Amino acid sequence: MFKKILIANRGEIACRVIRACRDMNIKTVAVYSEADLDALHVRMADEAYLIGAPPSSESYLCGEKVIATAKKSGAEAIHPGYGFLSENAEFVRQVARENIVFIGPSPTAMDAMGGKISARKIAIEANVPVVPGTTEPLETYEEAQRIAVEVGYPIMLKAAAGGGGKGMRFVAGAEDLRSAYDNSKSEALASFSNDEVYIEKAVVRPRHIEIQIFADKHGNYVHLGERECSIQRRHQKVIEECPSPINSAELRAAMGMSAIKVAQAVDYVGAGTVEFLVSDETREFYFLEMNTRLQVEHPVTELVTGIDLVREQIRVAFGEKLSFTQDDIEWKNHAIECRVYAEDPENNFLPSPGKITRLRVPQGNGVRDDGGVYEGAEVSIYYDPMISKLAVFGKTRAEAIDRLRRALWEYEVGGIKTTLPFFREIVEDEEFIAGNLDTGFIMSFNERKKKREVDETTRDLAIIAAALANSGKQKTVVNAAEQTASRWAIAGRTAAHLNRL
Ligand code: MV4
Numbered sequence: 125m126f127k128k129i130l131i132a133n134r135g136e137i138a139c140r141v142i143r144a145c146r147d148m149n150i151k152t153v154a155v156y157s158e159a160d161l162d163a164l165h166v167r168m169a170d171e172a173y174l175i176g177a178p179p180s181s182e183s184y185l186c187g188e189k190v191i192a193t194a195k196k197s198g199a200e201a202i203h204p205g206y207g208f209l210s211e212n213a214e215f216v217r218q219v220a221r222e223n224i225v226f227i228g229p230s231p232t233a234m235d236a237m238g239g240k241i242s243a244r245k246i247a248i249e250a251n252v253p254v255v256p257g258t259t260e261p262l263e264t265y266e267e268a269q270r271i272a273v274e275v276g277y278p279i280m281l282k283a284a285a286g287g288g289g290k291g292m293r294f295v296a297g298a299e300d301l302r303s304a305y306d307n308s309k310s311e312a313l314a315s316f317s318n319d320e321v322y323i324e325k326a327v328v329r330p331r332h333i334e335i336q337i338f339a340d341k342h343g344n345y346v347h348l349g350e351r352e353c354s355i356q357r358r359h360q361k362v363i364e365e366c367p368s369p370i371n372s373a374e375l376r377a378a379m380g381m382s383a384i385k386v387a388q389a390v391d392y393v394g395a396g397t398v399e400f401l402v403s404d405e406t407r408e409f410y411f412l413e414m415n416t417r418l419q420v421e422h423p424v425t426e427l428v429t430g431i432d433l434v435r436e437q438i439r440v441a442f443g444e445k446l447s448f449t450q451d452d453i454e455w456k457n458h459a460i461e462c463r464v465y466a467e468d469p470e471n472n473f474l475p476s477p478g479k480i481t482r483l484r485v486p487q488g489n490g491v492r493d494d495g496g497v498y499e500g501a502e503v504s505i506y507y508d509p510m511i512s513k514l515a516v517f518g519k520t521r522a523e524a525i526d527r528l529r530r531a532l533w534e535y536e537v538g539g540i541k542t543t544l545p546f547f548r549e550i551v552e553d554e555e556f557i558a559g560n561l562d563t564g565f566i567m568s569f570n571e572r573k574k575k576r577e578v579d580e581t582t583r584d585l586a587i588i589a590a591a592l593a594n595s596g597k598q599k600t601v602v603n604a605a606e607q608t609a610s611r612w613a614i615a616g617r618t619a620a621h622l623n624r625l
Pocket of ligand 1 (some may be wrong): 173255279287288289292324325326327328330332354356359401416563564
Protein backbone atom coordinates (compact mmCIF):
# COMPACT_ATOMS: atom_id res chain seq x y z
CA MET A 125 0.00 0.00 0.00
CA PHE A 126 1.06 3.64 -0.50
CA LYS A 127 3.10 5.04 2.37
CA LYS A 128 2.49 8.71 1.61
CA ILE A 129 -0.26 10.55 -0.31
CA LEU A 130 -0.40 14.24 -1.26
CA ILE A 131 -3.87 15.84 -1.12
CA ALA A 132 -4.08 18.51 -3.86
CA ASN A 133 -7.03 20.32 -2.31
CA ARG A 134 -8.19 22.30 0.72
CA GLY A 135 -11.22 22.68 3.01
CA GLU A 136 -13.53 19.87 4.03
CA ILE A 137 -12.58 17.45 1.23
CA ALA A 138 -8.87 17.69 2.09
CA CYS A 139 -9.74 16.89 5.73
CA ARG A 140 -11.97 14.03 4.55
CA VAL A 141 -9.18 12.46 2.47
CA ILE A 142 -6.65 12.92 5.30
CA ARG A 143 -8.99 11.00 7.64
CA ALA A 144 -9.20 8.07 5.19
CA CYS A 145 -5.40 8.04 4.87
CA ARG A 146 -4.98 8.01 8.66
CA ASP A 147 -7.50 5.14 8.89
CA MET A 148 -5.13 3.28 6.54
CA ASN A 149 -1.97 4.39 8.34
CA ILE A 150 -0.82 6.33 5.25
CA LYS A 151 1.20 9.51 5.78
CA THR A 152 -0.33 12.68 4.34
CA VAL A 153 1.07 15.75 2.62
CA ALA A 154 -0.99 18.94 2.46
CA VAL A 155 -0.42 21.85 0.11
CA TYR A 156 -1.68 25.31 0.98
CA SER A 157 -1.72 28.92 -0.17
CA GLU A 158 -0.79 32.02 1.84
CA ALA A 159 -4.50 32.42 2.64
CA ASP A 160 -4.58 28.96 4.28
CA LEU A 161 -1.60 29.20 6.63
CA ASP A 162 -3.82 28.25 9.61
CA ALA A 163 -6.30 26.09 7.72
CA LEU A 164 -7.58 22.85 9.28
CA HIS A 165 -6.25 20.58 6.54
CA VAL A 166 -2.75 22.02 7.10
CA ARG A 167 -3.01 21.18 10.81
CA MET A 168 -4.31 17.66 10.18
CA ALA A 169 -1.69 16.57 7.62
CA ASP A 170 1.61 14.99 8.64
CA GLU A 171 3.48 17.44 6.39
CA ALA A 172 2.36 20.71 4.79
CA TYR A 173 3.95 22.80 2.04
CA LEU A 174 3.22 26.41 1.12
CA ILE A 175 2.82 26.45 -2.65
CA GLY A 176 1.78 29.98 -3.54
CA ALA A 177 -0.24 33.16 -3.22
CA PRO A 178 -3.98 33.00 -2.36
CA PRO A 179 -5.45 33.05 -5.90
CA SER A 180 -6.20 29.43 -6.94
CA SER A 181 -4.36 30.02 -10.23
CA GLU A 182 -1.17 30.57 -8.22
CA SER A 183 -1.71 27.72 -5.79
CA TYR A 184 -4.29 24.91 -5.86
CA LEU A 185 -4.67 25.01 -9.66
CA CYS A 186 -0.90 25.03 -10.22
CA GLY A 187 -0.19 21.44 -11.39
CA GLU A 188 3.57 21.97 -11.61
CA LYS A 189 3.80 23.18 -8.00
CA VAL A 190 1.66 20.26 -6.79
CA ILE A 191 3.81 17.74 -8.64
CA ALA A 192 7.05 19.37 -7.45
CA THR A 193 5.77 19.12 -3.86
CA ALA A 194 4.84 15.45 -4.34
CA LYS A 195 8.38 14.75 -5.54
CA LYS A 196 10.00 16.81 -2.77
CA SER A 197 7.91 15.09 -0.07
CA GLY A 198 8.23 11.59 -1.54
CA ALA A 199 4.46 11.20 -1.95
CA GLU A 200 3.77 8.18 -4.18
CA ALA A 201 0.22 9.27 -5.07
CA ILE A 202 -1.91 12.39 -5.39
CA HIS A 203 -5.58 12.63 -4.37
CA PRO A 204 -7.20 15.62 -6.17
CA GLY A 205 -10.47 15.78 -4.20
CA TYR A 206 -13.11 17.59 -6.31
CA GLY A 207 -12.85 20.86 -8.22
CA PHE A 208 -9.37 22.35 -8.82
CA LEU A 209 -7.26 19.77 -10.77
CA SER A 210 -9.59 16.79 -10.22
CA GLU A 211 -10.80 16.65 -13.86
CA ASN A 212 -7.73 18.13 -15.56
CA ALA A 213 -6.54 15.46 -18.01
CA GLU A 214 -3.29 17.33 -18.79
CA PHE A 215 -2.41 17.34 -15.08
CA VAL A 216 -3.07 13.60 -14.90
CA ARG A 217 -0.69 13.07 -17.81
CA GLN A 218 2.01 15.18 -16.11
CA VAL A 219 1.58 13.19 -12.88
CA ALA A 220 1.98 9.90 -14.77
CA ARG A 221 5.12 11.21 -16.51
CA GLU A 222 6.65 11.70 -13.04
CA ASN A 223 5.76 8.11 -12.05
CA ILE A 224 3.36 9.34 -9.42
CA VAL A 225 -0.06 7.67 -9.11
CA PHE A 226 -3.12 9.88 -9.74
CA ILE A 227 -6.01 8.66 -7.58
CA GLY A 228 -8.74 8.78 -10.20
CA PRO A 229 -9.57 7.77 -13.79
CA SER A 230 -7.38 7.92 -16.89
CA PRO A 231 -6.94 11.18 -18.82
CA THR A 232 -8.69 9.62 -21.82
CA ALA A 233 -11.80 8.87 -19.73
CA MET A 234 -11.70 12.47 -18.44
CA ASP A 235 -11.40 13.91 -21.95
CA ALA A 236 -14.18 11.64 -23.27
CA MET A 237 -16.58 12.88 -20.59
CA GLY A 238 -15.39 16.48 -20.46
CA GLY A 239 -17.17 17.45 -23.69
CA LYS A 240 -20.98 17.26 -23.34
CA ILE A 241 -21.51 16.26 -26.98
CA SER A 242 -18.83 13.54 -26.89
CA ALA A 243 -20.38 12.25 -23.66
CA ARG A 244 -23.79 12.11 -25.35
CA LYS A 245 -22.34 10.18 -28.29
CA ILE A 246 -20.75 7.64 -25.92
CA ALA A 247 -24.05 7.16 -24.10
CA ILE A 248 -25.89 6.66 -27.43
CA GLU A 249 -23.23 4.13 -28.51
CA ALA A 250 -23.70 2.32 -25.18
CA ASN A 251 -27.49 2.16 -25.74
CA VAL A 252 -28.12 4.38 -22.77
CA PRO A 253 -31.16 6.68 -23.12
CA VAL A 254 -30.29 10.31 -23.81
CA VAL A 255 -32.59 13.29 -24.14
CA PRO A 256 -33.68 13.60 -27.83
CA GLY A 257 -31.62 16.26 -29.60
CA THR A 258 -28.48 16.82 -31.69
CA THR A 259 -25.05 15.30 -31.34
CA GLU A 260 -23.30 17.94 -33.42
CA PRO A 261 -22.86 21.64 -32.64
CA LEU A 262 -25.32 23.94 -34.44
CA GLU A 263 -23.72 25.63 -37.46
CA THR A 264 -26.24 28.43 -38.01
CA TYR A 265 -29.28 30.03 -36.41
CA GLU A 266 -31.39 28.70 -39.32
CA GLU A 267 -30.26 25.17 -38.47
CA ALA A 268 -31.25 25.80 -34.83
CA GLN A 269 -34.70 26.93 -36.01
CA ARG A 270 -35.15 23.79 -38.10
CA ILE A 271 -33.93 21.35 -35.45
CA ALA A 272 -35.98 23.00 -32.70
CA VAL A 273 -39.11 22.35 -34.76
CA GLU A 274 -38.03 18.77 -35.46
CA VAL A 275 -37.29 18.07 -31.76
CA GLY A 276 -40.36 20.04 -30.67
CA TYR A 277 -40.51 22.92 -28.17
CA PRO A 278 -39.72 23.42 -25.36
CA ILE A 279 -36.02 22.83 -25.99
CA MET A 280 -32.74 23.37 -24.14
CA LEU A 281 -29.78 25.06 -25.81
CA LYS A 282 -26.56 23.81 -24.18
CA ALA A 283 -22.86 24.61 -24.44
CA ALA A 284 -20.91 21.72 -25.99
CA ALA A 285 -17.84 22.48 -23.86
CA GLY A 286 -19.84 23.27 -20.77
CA GLY A 287 -21.65 21.84 -17.79
CA GLY A 288 -23.29 23.03 -14.64
CA GLY A 289 -25.82 25.13 -16.52
CA LYS A 290 -23.41 27.72 -18.00
CA GLY A 291 -24.51 28.66 -21.52
CA MET A 292 -27.74 26.70 -21.04
CA ARG A 293 -31.02 28.29 -22.13
CA PHE A 294 -34.59 26.98 -21.83
CA VAL A 295 -36.55 27.99 -24.97
CA ALA A 296 -40.33 27.71 -24.64
CA GLY A 297 -41.18 28.68 -28.24
CA ALA A 298 -39.84 29.86 -31.62
CA GLU A 299 -40.30 33.53 -30.67
CA ASP A 300 -37.62 33.16 -27.97
CA LEU A 301 -35.08 31.23 -30.04
CA ARG A 302 -33.09 34.08 -31.59
CA SER A 303 -32.16 35.82 -28.31
CA ALA A 304 -31.60 32.50 -26.49
CA TYR A 305 -29.33 31.26 -29.30
CA ASP A 306 -27.22 34.44 -29.26
CA ASN A 307 -27.03 34.57 -25.42
CA SER A 308 -26.21 30.88 -25.13
CA LYS A 309 -23.33 31.15 -27.61
CA SER A 310 -21.88 34.30 -26.03
CA GLU A 311 -22.07 32.84 -22.51
CA ALA A 312 -20.49 29.59 -23.74
CA LEU A 313 -17.67 31.57 -25.37
CA ALA A 314 -17.13 33.63 -22.20
CA SER A 315 -17.23 30.58 -19.89
CA PHE A 316 -15.38 27.97 -21.95
CA SER A 317 -13.67 29.87 -24.80
CA ASN A 318 -15.82 27.70 -27.05
CA ASP A 319 -19.15 28.99 -28.38
CA GLU A 320 -20.46 25.67 -29.73
CA VAL A 321 -24.02 24.94 -28.65
CA TYR A 322 -26.41 22.08 -29.36
CA ILE A 323 -30.12 21.34 -28.84
CA GLU A 324 -31.91 18.92 -26.53
CA LYS A 325 -35.63 18.45 -25.97
CA ALA A 326 -36.33 20.10 -22.61
CA VAL A 327 -37.42 17.65 -19.93
CA VAL A 328 -39.85 19.83 -17.96
CA ARG A 329 -39.33 19.95 -14.17
CA PRO A 330 -37.23 16.78 -14.07
CA ARG A 331 -35.57 15.26 -11.06
CA HIS A 332 -31.79 15.32 -11.08
CA ILE A 333 -30.72 11.83 -9.95
CA GLU A 334 -27.16 10.56 -10.17
CA ILE A 335 -25.64 7.09 -9.85
CA GLN A 336 -22.39 6.41 -8.01
CA ILE A 337 -20.25 3.87 -9.84
CA PHE A 338 -16.95 2.28 -8.94
CA ALA A 339 -14.51 0.36 -11.16
CA ASP A 340 -11.13 -1.21 -10.47
CA LYS A 341 -8.18 -2.03 -12.75
CA HIS A 342 -9.32 -5.66 -13.07
CA GLY A 343 -12.50 -5.04 -15.06
CA ASN A 344 -14.92 -4.99 -12.12
CA TYR A 345 -17.74 -2.43 -12.30
CA VAL A 346 -20.27 -1.84 -9.53
CA HIS A 347 -22.96 0.79 -8.96
CA LEU A 348 -23.64 2.02 -5.43
CA GLY A 349 -27.14 3.32 -6.08
CA GLU A 350 -28.57 6.74 -6.62
CA ARG A 351 -28.46 10.19 -5.04
CA GLU A 352 -31.37 12.63 -5.38
CA CYS A 353 -29.83 16.02 -6.22
CA SER A 354 -32.83 18.03 -7.41
CA ILE A 355 -32.64 20.70 -4.72
CA GLN A 356 -30.28 23.09 -6.44
CA ARG A 357 -29.76 26.83 -6.40
CA ARG A 358 -28.31 28.34 -9.58
CA HIS A 359 -27.20 24.85 -10.67
CA GLN A 360 -25.40 24.35 -7.37
CA LYS A 361 -26.66 21.35 -5.38
CA VAL A 362 -27.61 22.37 -1.85
CA ILE A 363 -29.38 19.30 -0.42
CA GLU A 364 -28.73 15.75 -1.58
CA GLU A 365 -30.15 12.48 -0.34
CA CYS A 366 -29.90 8.74 -0.74
CA PRO A 367 -32.08 6.90 -1.65
CA SER A 368 -34.22 9.07 -3.91
CA PRO A 369 -37.82 9.50 -2.64
CA ILE A 370 -38.95 7.93 -5.94
CA ASN A 371 -36.54 5.03 -5.53
CA SER A 372 -37.59 1.54 -6.52
CA ALA A 373 -35.51 -1.59 -6.98
CA GLU A 374 -36.36 -1.58 -10.70
CA LEU A 375 -35.47 2.10 -11.27
CA ARG A 376 -32.24 1.73 -9.30
CA ALA A 377 -31.22 -1.40 -11.20
CA ALA A 378 -32.05 0.12 -14.61
CA MET A 379 -30.21 3.39 -13.91
CA GLY A 380 -27.33 1.51 -12.28
CA MET A 381 -26.91 -0.73 -15.31
CA SER A 382 -26.98 2.27 -17.65
CA ALA A 383 -24.38 4.07 -15.56
CA ILE A 384 -22.10 1.03 -15.64
CA LYS A 385 -22.47 0.78 -19.43
CA VAL A 386 -21.31 4.39 -19.79
CA ALA A 387 -18.34 3.75 -17.47
CA GLN A 388 -17.39 0.58 -19.36
CA ALA A 389 -17.48 2.49 -22.65
CA VAL A 390 -14.51 4.60 -21.50
CA ASP A 391 -12.68 1.87 -19.50
CA TYR A 392 -13.38 3.88 -16.37
CA VAL A 393 -11.32 3.27 -13.22
CA GLY A 394 -12.13 4.60 -9.76
CA ALA A 395 -15.10 6.49 -8.34
CA GLY A 396 -17.37 8.19 -10.89
CA THR A 397 -20.86 9.61 -11.07
CA VAL A 398 -23.32 9.40 -13.96
CA GLU A 399 -25.99 12.11 -13.86
CA PHE A 400 -29.51 11.56 -15.20
CA LEU A 401 -32.68 13.57 -15.64
CA VAL A 402 -35.71 11.61 -14.49
CA SER A 403 -39.29 12.43 -15.47
CA ASP A 404 -41.43 12.42 -12.32
CA GLU A 405 -44.51 11.10 -14.13
CA THR A 406 -43.08 8.44 -16.44
CA ARG A 407 -39.94 7.53 -14.42
CA GLU A 408 -38.10 7.59 -17.76
CA PHE A 409 -34.47 8.57 -17.28
CA TYR A 410 -32.03 10.26 -19.63
CA PHE A 411 -28.24 10.42 -19.50
CA LEU A 412 -27.07 13.96 -18.78
CA GLU A 413 -23.30 13.83 -18.14
CA MET A 414 -20.60 11.91 -16.26
CA ASN A 415 -18.42 13.42 -13.54
CA THR A 416 -14.97 11.81 -13.45
CA ARG A 417 -14.23 12.65 -9.82
CA LEU A 418 -15.41 12.03 -6.28
CA GLN A 419 -18.48 14.24 -5.66
CA VAL A 420 -19.15 16.66 -2.82
CA GLU A 421 -22.23 14.62 -1.87
CA HIS A 422 -20.50 11.23 -1.60
CA PRO A 423 -21.19 10.97 2.19
CA VAL A 424 -24.90 10.12 1.70
CA THR A 425 -23.89 7.07 -0.34
CA GLU A 426 -21.33 6.09 2.31
CA LEU A 427 -23.88 6.40 5.13
CA VAL A 428 -26.42 4.19 3.32
CA THR A 429 -24.06 1.52 1.92
CA GLY A 430 -21.46 1.55 4.68
CA ILE A 431 -18.66 1.83 2.11
CA ASP A 432 -15.78 4.31 2.59
CA LEU A 433 -15.46 5.65 -0.97
CA VAL A 434 -12.15 7.44 -0.39
CA ARG A 435 -10.58 4.32 1.14
CA GLU A 436 -11.80 2.38 -1.90
CA GLN A 437 -10.36 5.02 -4.26
CA ILE A 438 -6.95 4.63 -2.63
CA ARG A 439 -7.07 0.82 -2.75
CA VAL A 440 -8.13 0.78 -6.41
CA ALA A 441 -5.44 3.33 -7.36
CA PHE A 442 -2.87 1.07 -5.72
CA GLY A 443 -4.08 -1.75 -8.02
CA GLU A 444 -6.23 -3.73 -5.63
CA LYS A 445 -9.58 -5.24 -6.62
CA LEU A 446 -12.82 -3.68 -5.44
CA SER A 447 -13.49 -4.96 -1.91
CA PHE A 448 -17.13 -5.64 -2.80
CA THR A 449 -19.22 -7.18 -5.58
CA GLN A 450 -22.58 -5.89 -6.79
CA ASP A 451 -24.33 -8.53 -4.66
CA ASP A 452 -22.55 -7.29 -1.53
CA ILE A 453 -24.09 -3.83 -1.86
CA GLU A 454 -27.04 -3.16 0.46
CA TRP A 455 -28.84 0.15 1.00
CA LYS A 456 -29.63 0.19 4.71
CA ASN A 457 -30.42 3.74 5.86
CA HIS A 458 -31.76 6.97 4.49
CA ALA A 459 -29.26 9.86 4.43
CA ILE A 460 -29.67 13.58 3.73
CA GLU A 461 -26.84 16.11 3.29
CA CYS A 462 -26.94 19.91 3.51
CA ARG A 463 -24.05 21.96 2.16
CA VAL A 464 -23.24 24.66 4.75
CA TYR A 465 -22.05 27.79 2.92
CA ALA A 466 -20.65 31.03 4.36
CA GLU A 467 -23.36 32.94 2.51
CA ASP A 468 -26.19 35.20 3.70
CA PRO A 469 -29.63 33.81 2.74
CA GLU A 470 -31.17 37.15 3.81
CA ASN A 471 -28.96 38.93 1.29
CA ASN A 472 -29.38 36.89 -1.86
CA PHE A 473 -26.81 34.35 -0.63
CA LEU A 474 -23.92 36.79 -0.99
CA PRO A 475 -20.66 35.35 0.38
CA SER A 476 -20.07 36.12 4.07
CA PRO A 477 -16.32 35.71 4.67
CA GLY A 478 -14.64 36.45 8.01
CA LYS A 479 -13.61 34.92 11.30
CA ILE A 480 -15.70 32.11 12.78
CA THR A 481 -16.07 33.39 16.34
CA ARG A 482 -18.18 30.44 17.54
CA LEU A 483 -18.58 26.91 16.19
CA ARG A 484 -20.65 24.15 17.75
CA VAL A 485 -21.25 21.31 15.30
CA PRO A 486 -24.11 18.85 15.95
CA GLN A 487 -23.22 15.38 17.26
CA GLY A 488 -25.08 12.35 18.55
CA ASN A 489 -27.11 9.67 16.87
CA GLY A 490 -27.34 9.76 13.08
CA VAL A 491 -25.19 12.85 12.52
CA ARG A 492 -21.97 13.30 10.46
CA ASP A 493 -20.32 16.68 10.01
CA ASP A 494 -17.63 16.87 7.30
CA GLY A 495 -16.08 20.20 8.20
CA GLY A 496 -13.04 22.07 6.98
CA VAL A 497 -13.06 24.82 9.66
CA TYR A 498 -12.74 25.33 13.42
CA GLU A 499 -13.70 28.01 15.96
CA GLY A 500 -11.39 30.93 15.23
CA ALA A 501 -10.70 29.98 11.61
CA GLU A 502 -10.97 32.55 8.85
CA VAL A 503 -13.34 31.93 5.93
CA SER A 504 -11.47 33.30 2.93
CA ILE A 505 -12.82 35.25 -0.03
CA TYR A 506 -10.53 33.38 -2.41
CA TYR A 507 -12.26 30.01 -2.50
CA ASP A 508 -15.65 28.33 -2.66
CA PRO A 509 -17.57 29.45 0.45
CA MET A 510 -18.67 25.95 1.48
CA ILE A 511 -17.42 25.46 5.06
CA SER A 512 -18.89 22.05 5.83
CA LYS A 513 -21.46 19.43 4.92
CA LEU A 514 -23.99 18.27 7.46
CA ALA A 515 -25.15 14.72 6.76
CA VAL A 516 -27.79 12.93 8.83
CA PHE A 517 -29.16 9.41 8.54
CA GLY A 518 -31.88 7.23 9.96
CA LYS A 519 -33.75 4.00 9.29
CA THR A 520 -36.32 5.89 7.20
CA ARG A 521 -36.56 9.25 5.43
CA ALA A 522 -38.90 10.46 8.16
CA GLU A 523 -36.32 9.59 10.83
CA ALA A 524 -33.57 11.26 8.77
CA ILE A 525 -35.70 14.42 8.56
CA ASP A 526 -36.25 14.35 12.35
CA ARG A 527 -32.48 14.13 12.80
CA LEU A 528 -31.87 16.89 10.25
CA ARG A 529 -34.27 19.18 12.12
CA ARG A 530 -32.50 18.43 15.44
CA ALA A 531 -28.99 18.75 13.98
CA LEU A 532 -29.81 22.10 12.33
CA TRP A 533 -31.21 23.30 15.67
CA GLU A 534 -27.93 22.24 17.36
CA TYR A 535 -25.59 23.71 14.71
CA GLU A 536 -24.10 27.04 15.83
CA VAL A 537 -21.83 29.25 13.70
CA GLY A 538 -20.98 32.76 14.90
CA GLY A 539 -19.11 35.62 13.25
CA ILE A 540 -20.27 34.90 9.70
CA LYS A 541 -23.64 34.31 8.04
CA THR A 542 -24.39 30.80 6.83
CA THR A 543 -27.08 28.96 4.91
CA LEU A 544 -28.18 27.14 8.11
CA PRO A 545 -31.33 29.30 8.60
CA PHE A 546 -32.30 28.50 4.99
CA PHE A 547 -32.11 24.74 5.72
CA ARG A 548 -34.09 25.22 8.95
CA GLU A 549 -36.93 26.57 6.79
CA ILE A 550 -36.66 23.86 4.12
CA VAL A 551 -36.80 21.05 6.67
CA GLU A 552 -40.27 22.35 7.73
CA ASP A 553 -41.55 22.66 4.15
CA GLU A 554 -44.45 20.32 3.40
CA GLU A 555 -43.28 19.59 -0.17
CA PHE A 556 -39.78 18.72 1.05
CA ILE A 557 -41.21 16.48 3.78
CA ALA A 558 -43.45 14.79 1.19
CA GLY A 559 -40.40 14.18 -1.04
CA ASN A 560 -41.94 16.18 -3.89
CA LEU A 561 -38.62 17.34 -5.30
CA ASP A 562 -37.70 18.41 -8.79
CA THR A 563 -35.23 20.89 -10.23
CA GLY A 564 -37.77 23.65 -9.73
CA PHE A 565 -38.03 22.93 -5.98
CA ILE A 566 -36.24 26.04 -4.69
CA MET A 567 -38.22 28.32 -6.98
CA SER A 568 -41.53 26.86 -5.78
CA PHE A 569 -40.28 26.83 -2.16
CA ASN A 570 -39.60 30.58 -2.40
CA GLU A 571 -43.08 31.12 -3.89
CA ARG A 572 -44.66 29.20 -0.98
CA LYS A 573 -42.62 31.23 1.50
CA LYS A 574 -43.68 34.55 -0.08
CA LYS A 575 -47.32 33.43 -0.07
CA ARG A 576 -47.11 32.53 3.64
CA GLU A 577 -45.65 35.96 4.44
CA VAL A 578 -48.36 37.72 2.45
CA ASP A 579 -51.08 35.65 4.15
CA GLU A 580 -49.69 36.49 7.60
CA THR A 581 -49.55 40.19 6.75
CA THR A 582 -53.04 40.15 5.30
CA ARG A 583 -54.35 38.43 8.42
CA ASP A 584 -52.65 40.93 10.71
CA LEU A 585 -53.99 43.86 8.72
CA ALA A 586 -57.47 42.36 8.86
CA ILE A 587 -57.23 42.11 12.63
CA ILE A 588 -56.12 45.72 12.93
CA ALA A 589 -58.76 46.93 10.47
CA ALA A 590 -61.49 45.06 12.34
CA ALA A 591 -60.32 46.51 15.60
CA LEU A 592 -60.18 50.07 14.27
CA ALA A 593 -63.65 49.66 12.74
CA ASN A 594 -64.94 48.52 16.10
CA SER A 595 -62.74 50.71 18.27
CA GLY A 596 -64.17 51.21 21.74
CA LYS A 597 -66.48 48.25 21.40
CA GLN A 598 -65.21 44.66 21.67
CA LYS A 599 -62.23 44.94 24.06
CA THR A 600 -60.89 41.56 22.86
CA VAL A 601 -60.63 42.63 19.20
CA VAL A 602 -58.74 45.78 20.19
CA ASN A 603 -56.45 43.64 22.36
CA ALA A 604 -55.78 41.34 19.40
CA ALA A 605 -54.93 44.30 17.20
CA GLU A 606 -52.71 45.80 19.87
CA GLN A 607 -50.97 42.43 20.24
CA THR A 608 -50.43 42.24 16.50
CA ALA A 609 -49.23 45.82 16.28
CA SER A 610 -46.88 45.30 19.22
CA ARG A 611 -45.67 42.05 17.61
CA TRP A 612 -44.79 44.01 14.49
CA ALA A 613 -43.11 46.71 16.60
CA ILE A 614 -41.09 44.06 18.46
CA ALA A 615 -40.25 42.40 15.15
CA GLY A 616 -39.15 45.75 13.79
CA ARG A 617 -37.01 46.51 16.83
CA THR A 618 -35.51 42.99 16.75
CA ALA A 619 -34.66 43.30 13.08
CA ALA A 620 -32.99 46.65 13.68
CA HIS A 621 -31.09 45.17 16.64
CA LEU A 622 -29.90 42.16 14.60
CA ASN A 623 -28.80 44.42 11.75
CA ARG A 624 -26.62 46.33 14.19
CA LEU A 625 -24.90 43.09 15.32
C1 MV4 B 1 -31.59 19.73 -18.73
C2 MV4 B 1 -32.79 19.94 -18.02
C3 MV4 B 1 -33.99 19.70 -18.69
N1 MV4 B 1 -33.99 19.27 -19.97
N2 MV4 B 1 -31.62 19.29 -20.00
C4 MV4 B 1 -28.71 21.64 -15.48
C5 MV4 B 1 -27.20 21.84 -15.61
C6 MV4 B 1 -26.75 20.55 -16.15
N3 MV4 B 1 -26.45 19.67 -15.03
C7 MV4 B 1 -27.90 20.04 -16.97
N4 MV4 B 1 -29.09 20.62 -16.37
C8 MV4 B 1 -30.31 20.38 -16.89
N5 MV4 B 1 -30.39 19.93 -18.15
C9 MV4 B 1 -32.81 19.08 -20.60
N6 MV4 B 1 -32.82 18.63 -21.87
C10 MV4 B 1 -32.73 20.37 -16.68
C11 MV4 B 1 -31.47 20.57 -16.12
C12 MV4 B 1 -31.39 20.97 -14.73
C13 MV4 B 1 -31.81 22.24 -14.34
C14 MV4 B 1 -32.28 23.12 -15.29
C15 MV4 B 1 -32.68 24.37 -14.88
C16 MV4 B 1 -32.64 24.73 -13.54
C17 MV4 B 1 -32.15 23.85 -12.62
C18 MV4 B 1 -31.73 22.60 -13.00
C19 MV4 B 1 -31.22 21.68 -12.06
C20 MV4 B 1 -30.81 20.43 -12.47
C21 MV4 B 1 -30.90 20.07 -13.82
